[in-house]
Amino acid sequence: MADTANRRKKALSIGRFLEEHKGIDTKVLDVNGQSSWTDYFVITTVGSNAHLQGLVRQLYEFLSENEIEIRRKHRQVEDTGWIILDCNEIVVHLMDAERREFYDLENLWFQAKSLYSSKSS
Numbered sequence: 001m002a003d004t005a006n007r008r009k010k011a012l013s014i015g016r017f018l019e020e021h022k023g024i025d026t027k028v029l030d031v032n033g034q035s036s037w038t039d040y041f042v043i044t045t046v047g048s049n050a051h052l053q054g055l056v057r058q059l060y061e062f063l064s065e066n067e068i069e070i071r072r073k074h075r076q077v078e079d080t081g082w083i084i085l086d087c088n089e090i091v092v093h094l095m096d097a098e099r100r101e102f103y104d105l106e107n108l109w110f111q112a113k114s115l116y117s118s119k120s121s
Contacts, residue, residue: 004032004039007089010068011040012116014092017062018044019118021055023094028116031109039089041109045100049079052094056083059094063087 008030015028023044032039046052063070063085071086081096082103093105106112 007039011042011090013066014042014090015116018042021058022051023055026118027106027114029109029112030115031112034109034111038091041091041093041105043093043105045097046094052083055094
């Protein structure tokens, strides 16, 4: 139980970090029970490729400082508009607005419980 609370706390801290660093419409979803490979999605929209690159760099530092392991680090952030960071039980999605609207992860995982949302409904 303590491990679950710790993972949840980490996911929420990532969500708040992204919001503080200008992530747009940041959400933390609890997909435990719907996904066999992760417990939480953290999703945010970036304003540009430069914003994406800077946010990834800052997020790497934040994750390292908070002892959150990244399974595979991107050596160079390419201009794909979507970066996924696999932190084992937490998967972080940094997406441009076009890809976020197209893939619509929140509706794809509609049964997930929303734990955090930076955007007022």
